[in-house]
Amino acid sequence: MSLPIRYSLRNAIVRWRSTIATVLGIALVVFVFVLLQSLAAGIEKSSGNTGDPRNVLVVRKGATAESASLISRENFRDLQYFSEIARTAGGQPVISADVLVLVNLPRRNHGGEANVLLRGVTPRGMELRPQVHLVAGRWFTPGKREIVVSAKLARRFANFDIGQSFKSGSATLTVVGWLDGGGSAFDSECWLDADECRSIFERDMYSSFLIRPRDNAAATNLIRRIESDPRFKLKAEREVDYYRQQTMTAAPIKWLGDFLAVMMSIGAVFAAMNTMYAAVGARTREIGTLRVLGFRRRAVVTALLIEGGFLAFIGGALGCLLAYHWNGYTTATMGVETFSEIVFQFRVTARLVMEGLLFAVVVGLIGTLLPAVRAARLPVIGALKSV
Amino acid sequence: MSIPGFVLRNAFRNKRRLALSVSSVAASLFLLVTLQVALRELTNPINDEGSSLRIIVRNKVSLAQPLPARQLQVLERIPGIVAVTPFTFYGGLYKGDEKFTSFAQFAVDPPRTLPLITDAKVPADQLKAWLADRTSCIVGKMTADRYGLKVGDHMRFTGQVYPCNLDLKIAGIYHGTADDRNLFFHHKYLDESLGNPGTVGAWWVRAASVAEAPLVTDRINKAFANSSAEVRAESERAFVLGFVSMWANIKTLIGGISIVVVFALLLVTVSTMSMAIRERFRELAILKAIGFRRRELFAFILAESFGLAMLGAILGAGGAWALFHSLNIQKLTNGLFIMFEVTTRMLGLAFSVAALLALLAALAPMINIARTSVVEGLRTLD
Numbered sequence: 001m002s003l004p005i006r007y008s009l010r011n012a013i014v015r016w017r018s019t020i021a022t023v024l025g026i027a028l029v030v031f032v033f034v035l036l037q038s039l040a041a042g043i044e045k046s047s048g049n050t051g052d053p054r055n056v057l058v059v060r061k062g063a064t065a066e067s068a069s070l071i072s073r074e075n076f077r078d079l080q081y082f083s084e085i086a087r088t089a090g091g092q093p094v095i096s097a098d099v100l101v102l103v104n105l106p107r108r109n110h111g112g113e114a115n116v117l118l119r120g121v122t123p124r125g126m127e128l129r130p131q132v133h134l135v136a137g138r139w140f141t142p143g144k145r146e147i148v149v150s151a152k153l154a155r156r157f158a159n160f161d162i163g164q165s166f167k168s169g170s171a172t173l174t175v176v177g178w179l180d181g182g183g184s185a186f187d188s189e190c191w192l193d194a195d196e197c198r199s200i201f202e203r204d205m206y207s208s209f210l211i212r213p214r215d216n217a218a219a220t221n222l223i224r225r226i227e228s229d230p231r232f233k234l235k236a237e238r239e240v241d242y243y244r245q246q247t248m249t250a251a252p253i254k255w256l257g258d259f260l261a262v263m264m265s266i267g268a269v270f271a272a273m274n275t276m277y278a279a280v281g282a283r284t285r286e287i288g289t290l291r292v293l294g295f296r297r298r299a300v301v302t303a304l305l306i307e308g309g310f311l312a313f314i315g316g317a318l319g320c321l322l323a324y325h326w327n328g329y330t331t332a333t334m335g336v337e338t339f340s341e342i343v344f345q346f347r348v349t350a351r352l353v354m355e356g357l358l359f360a361v362v363v364g365l366i367g368t369l370l371p372a373v374r375a376a377r378l379p380v381i382g383a384l385k386s387v
Numbered sequence: 388m389s390i391p392g393f394v395l396r397n398a399f400r401n402k403r404r405l406a407l408s409v410s411s412v413a414a415s416l417f418l419l420v421t422l423q424v425a426l427r428e429l430t431n432p433i434n435d436e437g438s439s440l441r442i443i444v445r446n447k448v449s450l451a452q453p454l455p456a457r458q459l460q461v462l463e464r465i466p467g468i469v470a471v472t473p474f475t476f477y478g479g480l481y482k483g484d485e486k487f488t489s490f491a492q493f494a495v496d497p498p499r500t501l502p503l504i505t506d507a508k509v510p511a512d513q514l515k516a517w518l519a520d521r522t523s524c525i526v527g528k529m530t531a532d533r534y535g536l537k538v539g540d541h542m543r544f545t546g547q548v549y550p551c552n553l554d555l556k557i558a559g560i561y562h563g564t565a566d567d568r569n570l571f572f573h574h575k576y577l578d579e580s581l582g583n584p585g586t587v588g589a590w591w592v593r594a595a596s597v598a599e600a601p602l603v604t605d606r607i608n609k610a611f612a613n614s615s616a617e618v619r620a621e622s623e624r625a626f627v628l629g630f631v632s633m634w635a636n637i638k639t640l641i642g643g644i645s646i647v648v649v650f651a652l653l654l655v656t657v658s659t660m661s662m663a664i665r666e667r668f669r670e671l672a673i674l675k676a677i678g679f680r681r682r683e684l685f686a687f688i689l690a691e692s693f694g695l696a697m698l699g700a701i702l703g704a705g706g707a708w709a710l711f712h713s714l715n716i717q718k719l720t721n722g723l724f725i726m727f728e729v730t731t732r733m734l735g736l737a738f739s740v741a742a743l744l745a746l747l748a749a750l751a752p753m754i755n756i757a758r759t760s761v762v763e764g765l766r767t768l769d
Contacts, residue, residue: 021654024651104449332635
């Protein structure tokens with residue numbers, strides 16, 4: 001016969017004074033774990049959210065990112081006649097040759113400097129990226145030294161308010177609008193006219209091509225054709241696939257989250273163990289009585305395990321709740337691939353919450369196991385006699 | 388029985404509890420010290436004489452924007468400069484590595500570079516071979532060991548930043564610098580592979596003295612002001628600190644998280660320790676009944692609490708010191724961490740935290756014992 005679950009739950013709550021520290025301890029362990037993992041999830045989500053599945057992105061073979069890619073104008077001339085590329089009503093190929101430049105700019109409030117990714121973009125390139133829209137001001141005028149910055153970057157960098165201007169290279173760029181990338185990697189970019197960008201930064205080459213193939217089959221063909229053409233040293237892949245891989249920044253954060261969780265859980269297991277030993281110690285006579293009444297050892301162990309697991313579960317839930325407070329909060333760091341500031345949001349996903357809770361319960365169960373076994377091994381008569 | 392003997396006996400009576408309490412103190416302090424060491428290493432670059440003497444000159448736009456090679460003539464005429472070399476981060480992916488190469492490859496002008504890498508020890512014949520062969524390189528001992536490379540081997544790279552692949556022959560292996568991972572090769576070779584674009588990634592400059600270094604930096608910045616390629620010159624240390632600043636919120640976040648981590652562990656530890664004392668509440672009441680004064684009881688509690696905390700601190704912080712001291716961290720973390728040094732200040736911090744812990748843990752039982760009457764104390768069951 002097993003003990004009613006209520007016995008375990010009520011026992012866990014009745015000794016709240018001594019258990020509260022354990023619960024809080026476990027809560028903080030789970031908090032740290034979930035928070036760091038939600039950061040990594042945010043980076044992955046922002047990357048995974050970028051691009052149009054119909055588009056194909058072309059960069060130089062070997063380049064880790066668009067910003068480190070250089071493609072010659074000959075390549076552009078050759079490529080635009082490929083029959084796989086969709087045509088506009090006027091017969092123009094739907095292809096955008098962009099130029100990406102890293103610019104070192106000061107943060108707001110004298111917070112040091114960081115690299116910002118500028119994208120010199122063509123009107124076609126803007127059509128191919130419908131995720132990006134204007135939230136304030138207006139778009140840049142081609143042929144003018146105007147720039148539209150990401151609204152999320154604008155909150156972080158000096159001189160990024162509409163109407164302000166900043167100097168880079170030989171040119172002074174005036175901010176005329178704010179863009180929003182809808183939670184994609186474009187939230188970490190500033191856009192200006194492609195030709196203007198190439199002249200300011202003296203770029204003879206292009207960084208990347210964004211192409212809209214005629215249809216899905218044409219896309220597959222196009223990728224194969226570009227990759228195998230000996231004239232090009234180019235890498236073609238679907239835009240969404242390219243961005244999905246830009247998540248190297250997340251790896252060390254994940255690692256740190258795991259490392260801290262493991263290290264901290266050692267302390268948490270000790271705490272849970274101590275709490276449960278104390279619980280068992282204080283209830284020696286009660287446990288003896290239960291045994292006399294006919295409850296088996298197994299039942300006593302189970303009841304105590306439920307008690308410990310329940311405590312840890314409360315801690316885990318509290319930790320997730322704390323972490324959830326940060327959900328959606330925008331933050332930034334340097335992207336490993338782009339070498340520029342990337343903005344993203346904390347993402348406390350359902351999966352992370354499950355992992356956090358599971359982790360807490362495991363810590364609780366490990367901490368309870370030894371005390372529970374000790375309780376089960378108590379000699380019945382001795383236990384009854386104890387004070 | 389003497390009083391210290393009494394305290395000691397008491398502490399060792401419940402050995403399991405003692406072990407659990409001491410290990411949780413030790414675990415938390417170990418983590419505290421480890422986080423401190425890692426944060427210091429990541430945010431505070433090596434500060435030796437060389438890193439203030441050497442200056443890095445990059446394009447003002449950003450590091451990714453090249454500089455014209457003709458700037459060399461101007462730089463050479465600036466007073467206070469002892470040596471200057473092109474310094475281009477090639478950023479190649481070494482054959483066999485999937486995504487990430489663990490060391491940097493720099494294209495330099497070898498004869499001009501020697502005054503900049505004076506602490507690198509290379510056998511004279513290897514150095515000579517490097518200077519003589521345009522397609523050769525010298526590589527740090529850490530990298531050579533990691534990939535099992537020896538003099539005469541070829542290294543093949545896929546250019547990630549530059550559109551060219553390189554095949555470099557190892558002429559020599561050096562050691563003795565602050566970071567024995569980097570590879571140096573001939574800038575001429577890179578130029579040829581790229582079709583002589585007439586640009587460099589950055590300049591590497593050595594100032595005549597540490598005192599003159601800031602002046603040299605100023606002179607370089609002024610020399611190119613309002614030119615088509617304005618530069619930013621800064622000491623190597625300031626340059627590395629610039630990278631640290633780019634980590635932005637993550638840095639603050641990790642700092643904040645280490646505080647949460649320490650707090651969580653303190654919480655757990657305080658409760659563990661005060662539980663050990665609370666367990667003997669009845670005994671303390673008996674001691675009170677037989678005439679011990681409050682002051683003496685406080686002393687018992689504090690002595691035990693401090694003993695526990697200090698033992699934990701010695702095991703945790705001292706253990707961290709001994710561990711990081713004896714391990715080859717550089718090799719273990721693939722060069723992510725190089726020094727991983729536990730400073731006296733960190734040990735001081737760990738021990739102060741332990742003392743605070745002891746005080747906090749003793750506080751609740753002390754207040755209790757002071758407040759409770761003997762009769763009440765004797766009646767306590769828990």
